[in-house]
Amino acid sequence: MTPQELISKHIQNSLTPDEQIEFDRLLKSDIDFKKEVDFHETLKKVTEDKDDRDFRSLLSEIEVNPKPITKKRSVKWWYLAASIIVILGLTYFLTNRLSPSNEVLFAQYFEPYRNVTQPVVRSEVNENLKALAFNSYENAKFEKALELFDQMLANTEDPVILFYKSNVLLQLDQAEMAIPILTKDTATTDSFSEKRYWYLALAYLKTNNPQKAKTTLELLLNISDSEYKKKEAKELLKKLD
Amino acid sequence: MFFYLRGIEIYLVNPSLIHILTNSNPKDISTLYYKYRAAFLNFGKRYGANTDIMVDIYQEAFIVIRKHAIQGRLEQVDSSFKTYLFGIGKRMIYNYHKQRKHTVSLDSEIHIINDKVEEVDFDLADEPSIEQKLLRTFFNKLGKRCQEMLTLFYYRGLTIEEIAKKSGYENTNVVSSQKSRCLKQLKEIINTPEQ
Numbered sequence: 001m002t003p004q005e006l007i008s009k010h011i012q013n014s015l016t017p018d019e020q021i022e023f024d025r026l027l028k029s030d031i032d033f034k035k036e037v038d039f040h041e042t043l044k045k046v047t048e049d050k051d052d053r054d055f056r057s058l059l060s061e062i063e064v065n066p067k068p069i070t071k072k073r074s075v076k077w078w079y080l081a082a083s084i085i086v087i088l089g090l091t092y093f094l095t096n097r098l099s100p101s102n103e104v105l106f107a108q109y110f111e112p113y114r115n116v117t118q119p120v121v122r123s124e125v126n127e128n129l130k131a132l133a134f135n136s137y138e139n140a141k142f143e144k145a146l147e148l149f150d151q152m153l154a155n156t157e158d159p160v161i162l163f164y165k166s167n168v169l170l171q172l173d174q175a176e177m178a179i180p181i182l183t184k185d186t187a188t189t190d191s192f193s194e195k196r197y198w199y200l201a202l203a204y205l206k207t208n209n210p211q212k213a214k215t216t217l218e219l220l221l222n223i224s225d226s227e228y229k230k231k232e233a234k235e236l237l238k239k240l241d
Numbered sequence: 242m243f244f245y246l247r248g249i250e251i252y253l254v255n256p257s258l259i260h261i262l263t264n265s266n267p268k269d270i271s272t273l274y275y276k277y278r279a280a281f282l283n284f285g286k287r288y289g290a291n292t293d294i295m296v297d298i299y300q301e302a303f304i305v306i307r308k309h310a311i312q313g314r315l316e317q318v319d320s321s322f323k324t325y326l327f328g329i330g331k332r333m334i335y336n337y338h339k340q341r342k343h344t345v346s347l348d349s350e351i352h353i354i355n356d357k358v359e360e361v362d363f364d365l366a367d368e369p370s371i372e373q374k375l376l377r378t379f380f381n382k383l384g385k386r387c388q389e390m391l392t393l394f395y396y397r398g399l400t401i402e403e404i405a406k407k408s409g410y411e412n413t414n415v416v417s418s419q420k421s422r423c424l425k426q427l428k429e430i431i432n433t434p435e436q
Binding site: 011012013038039040042043044045046047048049050051052055056058059060061062063066114116131158159160189190191194225226227228 | 265267270271274275296300303304307308366369370372373376377380381384385386388391392394395396397398400408409410411412414415418419422427
């Protein structure tokens with residue numbers, strides 16, 4: 001076990017008795033190890049303090065605004081998306097059985113990315129705005145969501161909010177505006193990287209640029225540590241060939 | 242008041258409440274907050290604390306009960322959520338009067354009032370060290386996603402698998418490498434001299 005692994009397990013209180021002995025030995029004999037342990041222990045306190053502060057500001061907001069932030073789980077958009085797909089599917093069958101248009105392919109593959117931002121750590125400001133924005137997003141009120149995302153982005157360029165904004169733009173038939181957002185952030189490596197490629201490919205499809213869509217899908221397929229949409233990407237690549 | 246069933250303690254704090262506290266969904270927290278707020282403020286009146294002070298104390302008690310939920314301590318208590326919350330509050334009111342040296346009547350009276358609420362002890366937060374304050378400044382410069390990830394790992398004690406599941410990451414490898422990147426970034430921020 002590496003010293004780093006020992007420290008991680010120490011932080012999470014999960015060292016076995018043998019590992020604990022090794023940990024204590026290093027702590028006494030290795031000054032660099034001790035420094036590293038101190039750093040991680042301080043970081044643990046900092047995250048605890050930050051988490052408490054964020055929770056405190058949530059309570060203050062709740063105190064000021066007694067009306068609970070409503071969050072109706074809605075399946076409306078799935079119905080909407082499903083009906084669009086059915087209608088477009090029918091149109092496709094009736095008009096062009098052999099090669100589906102890019103528009104149709106877009107409709108077949110596009111669905112707004114689910115909201116995974118339920119914040120665990122809250123920022124001191126903007127939290128109400130964020131809750132409202134994602135509430136609109138989840139309830140398929142995309143115009144409202146766009147307006148609220150823009151308000152949030154006026155303060156800070158959060159890549160996650162930008163990602164959801166691009167999803168809203170795609171939904172609102174403004175793919176050409178989603179493209180610069182999605183291309184801009186392809187350099188950012190986070191858990192949204194592969195999702196950006198997927199939605200960028202769809203945006204190119206929607207704006208009738210199948211060549212760029214293909215290149216982007218290939219970039220998505222080249223990401224080694226993710227399986228996100230790879231099956232669909234391969235399928236779509238075949239259809240575009 | 243302990244309940245035992247063949248030696249197994251029956252926990253009285255509803256597990257779904259623990260989930261609500263640790264999950265921090267604003268709507269659920271708001272519902273829970275207002276469920277006991279009026280009764281708590283009323284409870285405080287008996288101890289001579291005014292409404293503004295009681296609101297502050299209520300919020301602080303809520304923070305402590307959440308902390309206990311995160312630390313797994315709530316799973317081991319033998320009282321209901323409400324009794325536990327009020328017990329923390331009672332201790333806080335006592336501390337409040339003690340700090341302000343309201344010793345004449347309230348200090349002694351608070352323990353005499355027969356309200357069946359047992360005071361609950363809790364650790365008072367230590368004053369942050371200089372290292373902690375410094376690190377906090379650097380930590381705040383990290384992106385939100387990194388802050389979230391490190392909080393889940395360091396404070397919440399979630400395993401890599403649990404983080405992947407909770408935060409919607411594709412797999413554990415992504416979480417591990419993301420966590421290393423965040424730590425590296427934090428160390429880079431620390432080592433970059435202020436402009």
